[in-house]
Amino acid sequence: MKTEFLGKTLSGPFTVPSGIVTTAVPIIQYMFDHMPQIGVITTKSVGPVPREGNREPVYSQYSPGNFVNAVGLTNPGALVAAEAMAKLRIPEDRFLLVSIFGGSLEEFVEVAKIMAPVADGLELNLSCPHAKGYGMAMGQDPEMVRAITAAVKAVVDIPVVPKLTPNTPNIGEIALAAAAGGADGICAINTVGPGYTASHGHPVLSNGAGGMSGKGVLPIALKCVREIREVTDLPILVAGASAVPPTPENLSMPAHPLSA
Ligand SMILES: Cc1cc2nc3c(=O)[nH]c(=O)nc-3n(C[C@H](O)[C@H](O)[C@H](O)COP(=O)(O)O)c2cc1C
Secondary structure (H helix, E strand, O other): OOEEEOOEEEOOOEEEOOOOOOOOHHHHHHHHHHOOOEEEEEOOOEOOOOEOOOOOOOEEEEEOOEEEEOOOOOEOOHHHHHHHHOOOOOOOOOEEEEEEOOOOHHHHHHHHHHHHHHOOEEEEEOOOOOOOOOOHHHHOOHHHHHHHHHHHHHHOOOOEEEEEOOOOOOHHHHHHHHHHOOOOOEEEOOOEEEEEOEEOOEEOEOOEEEEEEEHHHHHHHHHHHHHHHHHOOOOEEEOOOOOOOOOOOOOOOOOOOOOO
16 A cells, blocks of 8 residues: 655555664664565654663553553664664665654754754654653643754754654644644654553552553544644654554554554
């Protein structure tokens, strides 16, 4: 099933979102080579400097198909990540969306410049709910979303896709801000929460709380996608518990089949 997406004709309509299985270049290459259903692969988020992230446990299934995670934006830093991703052989009919994050507008711009040469597009992680000072704090502020999107757009000539948090009273307002900043598409949603899980009186995650994903967040993802679609015609890349049927009114790309 051919799908048009941001200037490419893709071999399939599915997408793998950032972070879950796209943590290493050989895994991404394997998907490119063997899984034509997956048109868009989004990398684990890359920041300006290496980050170890949180100590394990960082990921837990608290009920069937439902997860909390607090990985903590583990990544090797933009320079090392770009060198590794430069070795990828991206088929003509696949799209490599490189997810980036920063603690400030300037850091987003710095990482964007380093990663753009190895990417088909950049996803802006404005929505991580469990790494203090990153992601969600910025993604809840429409003016910050507009400004970061515009600043990244000004330094790259590939599509830019802000990824929005569901943890906001009005995601439509945030989507409009992204569009005003020149976004080429929107990704929705990042994890919900954070939430807390415990076992025998102890927190399961080393971080205590973590972002929620999987089946339970599907209704929130669908609500967000509907609210975004009400305010913009931009393509929407969907994460938030797989198995979302691709109907015209709820999305332009169905959710990925692999994470939940
Ligand atoms: C283990 C794990 C790591 C993740 N890492 C990232 C990340 O680095 N950047 C990002 O934008 N989202 C990250 N996410 C969020 C996912 O991309 C996705 O938005 C979220 O899991 C909701 O989709 P799902 O319910 O279909 O899994 C991560 C999620 C999980 C479970």
